[in-house]
Amino acid sequence: MARLDDDMLVCRCEEVTVGEIREAIAQGAFDVVGVKRRTRAGMGLCQGRTCEKLVQQIISQELGVGPHETGSSSVRPPVRPISYGALAEGEF
Amino acid sequence: MKSYDVIVIGGGMMGTASAYYLTQEGMKVCLIERDDIAFGTVSHTDGYIGASEKEPGVDSMQGMASMKLYDEMRKTFDYDFEYSTNENGDPIGFVYFCESEFEMEMAKKQVAENQKLGIEQYMVSVQELRELEPNCATDLLGGMWVPKDAAVCPFKVPFAFVQEARKTGLLDVMTRTEVVDIIQDPNTKAVQGVVTDKGETINAPNIVNACGCWAPFIGAMVGMEIPIEPRFGQLTITEKAGKITQNRLCMEYGYFLTKFFHDGEGERPIPDLVKAYNVCLNITSDLTGNTVIGGCRLFRGFSIKSEYKIMQACAMRGIRFFPMVKDLNCIRAFGGIRPFCLDQLPIVSDVEEVPGFFMAAGHEGDGITLGPITGKLISQYVTGKPLEFELAHEIAWSRFKNKDIAALKAKEEANTRALQEIERKILARL
Numbered sequence: 216m217a218r219l220d221d222d223m224l225v226c227r228c229e230e231v232t233v234g235e236i237r238e239a240i241a242q243g244a245f246d247v248v249g250v251k252r253r254t255r256a257g258m259g260l261c262q263g264r265t266c267e268k269l270v271q272q273i274i275s276q277e278l279g280v281g282p283h284e285t286g287s288s289s290v291r292p293p294v295r296p297i298s299y300g301a302l303a304e305g306e307f
Numbered sequence: 308m309k310s311y312d313v314i315v316i317g318g319g320m321m322g323t324a325s326a327y328y329l330t331q332e333g334m335k336v337c338l339i340e341r342d343d344i345a346f347g348t349v350s351h352t353d354g355y356i357g358a359s360e361k362e363p364g365v366d367s368m369q370g371m372a373s374m375k376l377y378d379e380m381r382k383t384f385d386y387d388f389e390y391s392t393n394e395n396g397d398p399i400g401f402v403y404f405c406e407s408e409f410e411m412e413m414a415k416k417q418v419a420e421n422q423k424l425g426i427e428q429y430m431v432s433v434q435e436l437r438e439l440e441p442n443c444a445t446d447l448l449g450g451m452w453v454p455k456d457a458a459v460c461p462f463k464v465p466f467a468f469v470q471e472a473r474k475t476g477l478l479d480v481m482t483r484t485e486v487v488d489i490i491q492d493p494n495t496k497a498v499q500g501v502v503t504d505k506g507e508t509i510n511a512p513n514i515v516n517a518c519g520c521w522a523p524f525i526g527a528m529v530g531m532e533i534p535i536e537p538r539f540g541q542l543t544i545t546e547k548a549g550k551i552t553q554n555r556l557c558m559e560y561g562y563f564l565t566k567f568f569h570d571g572e573g574e575r576p577i578p579d580l581v582k583a584y585n586v587c588l589n590i591t592s593d594l595t596g597n598t599v600i601g602g603c604r605l606f607r608g609f610s611i612k613s614e615y616k617i618m619q620a621c622a623m624r625g626i627r628f629f630p631m632v633k634d635l636n637c638i639r640a641f642g643g644i645r646p647f648c649l650d651q652l653p654i655v656s657d658v659e660e661v662p663g664f665f666m667a668a669g670h671e672g673d674g675i676t677l678g679p680i681t682g683k684l685i686s687q688y689v690t691g692k693p694l695e696f697e698l699a700h701e702i703a704w705s706r707f708k709n710k711d712i713a714a715l716k717a718k719e720e721a722n723t724r725a726l727q728e729i730e731r732k733i734l735a736r737l
């Protein structure tokens with residue numbers, strides 16, 4: 216696969232580029248969670264639903280490991296956004 | 308065979324801070340972490356740093372000492388750990404809300420004690436409270452205002468320490484490596500090195516135990532019984548919705564009632580659900596527009612799984628103090644475990660019985676604040692330099708020689724049983 220351009224936007228919610236993800240990997244990140252903590256990629260509204268695959272691909276290219284060895288973000292509640300009013304009423 | 312001046316076990320707040328300050332003293336350091344840097348509690352936490360959310364005395368003074376070091380770090384570090392200020396470039400400041408006369412009395416006492424220690428902290432009237440935080444509830448009695456307390460991005464601080472320490476050329480980082488044993492001289496008990504899960508032996512005459520909630524497992528390797536237990540906390544995050552709080556941290560005074568075990572303390576006027584999960588409100592809107600709403604304090608083992616019932620109690624508390632929270636969306640919840648030391652102070656020192664072994668763990672809900680002072684003290688213990696904190700003996704391992712650990716443990720267990728009883732009753736009613 217062609218090498219992605221450093222300026223390309225990976226995470227739109229938090230505006231993280233390919234270059235920033237490569238830098239995080241150079242500093243020691245070896246999985247999706249490590250990249251997320253160092254760059255915020257995947258921390259926005261969509262919680263990585265859009266960019267996670269691309270992040271896995273970049274890690275796999277940079278470190279020469281299979282995409283399945285790059286981990287994935289932990290799934291956390293709520294399943295989809297829910298209002299605090301509804302939460303307080305126990306509607307979950 | 309590899310050898311170093313110091314091996315630091317644990318790549319969280321305490322481990323990376325220790326590694327950083329040790330390299331500044333010219334020590335050759337190996338930092339060993341079983342997963343990634345910032346894998347543990349330090350990435351499941353808030354990032355408030357301050358002297359005011361502690362007990363007046365040694366606790367608040369170590370906070371003050373650490374805040375001074377944070378101030379140096381934000382001026383000298385190239386790595387941005389997001390020391391957050393308000394729009395004027397000042398620290399965000401903390402506000403505490405009192406909802407009963409009892410809490411007002413407690414707050415007044417605390418303000419007087421901390422002022423004596425040199426911590427800037429004031430009582431504020433309801434009017435002043437509403438000026439500071441226009442969105443807060445209208446039926447509060449008053450509160451406390453701490454202008455100098457601040458916030459950082461918690462998991463960026465360890466990355467910053469590592470990157471800054473690397474500049475010295477004295478730091479090796481081994482991630483995805485677990486320490487499974489410690490080698491000691493059979494006669495003197497002095498430490499000589501560690502064994503990793505890969506079967507490798509690494510040598511060093513000094514070893515720092517910076518494993519947070521897991522510090523007791525490392526301690527057991529050298530025959531120590533370390534009284535640290537995981538204390539669960541949980542937070543929720545809103546969608547980006549602008550300023551609910553004026554970027555500062557807002558807490559209910561009840562924070563102190565859920566954090567410390569004191570006898571005969573007043574009860575908060577709260578729903579049973581809030582009581583059962585020992586929830587107290589902390590809420591802050593950051594400059595990016597998200598608001599964090601938490602939190603709870605519970606003993607339930609090492610699990611960090613979020614629970615809907617706790618999210619519900621946090622939501623109730625959020626709406627009670629900031630009614631507009633009701634209409635916000637929650638996008639995520641997460642949990643973490645605080646390394647709770649049974650006498651409610653961290654353990655930072657050498658260990659007389661095990662020469663060359665050092666403790667940097669047990670910071671409960673204050674580890675983000677206390678990372679820098681802990682790392683600095685460890686570097687001074689290892690190099691034998693004068694200690695920078697005059698009350699260092701009060702947080703030293705040696706204090707346990709004259710402490711009744713069993714009594715402390717009994718108190719914690721009684722507290723947990725009482726909460727479980729309330730939880731059982733609530734669940735029975737549903």
Ligand SMILES: Cc1cc2nc3c(=O)[nH]c(=O)nc-3n(C[C@H](O)[C@H](O)[C@H](O)COP(=O)(O)OP(=O)(O)OC[C@H]3O[C@@H](n4cnc5c(N)ncnc54)[C@H](O)[C@@H]3O)c2cc1C
Pocket residue numbers: 316317318319320321322339340341342343344345346347348349350351352353354355356484485486487517518519520521525539540541542602642643644645646667668669670671672673674675676677
């Ligand atoms: C919900 C919540 C909110 C909080 N809010 C705040 C706050 O606002 N302000 C504040 O100051 N504090 C706060 N805290 C407390 C703070 O997060 C902790 O005190 C701090 O993170 C502890 O850091 P640590 O380095 O001791 O532990 P950790 O960050 O857990 O680091 C320990 C490391 O040791 C590693 N390790 C364990 N065993 C081994 C082994 N055998 N070999 C190699 N590595 C090992 C672990 O993987 C881990 O990375 C909060 C905590 C929680 C849970």
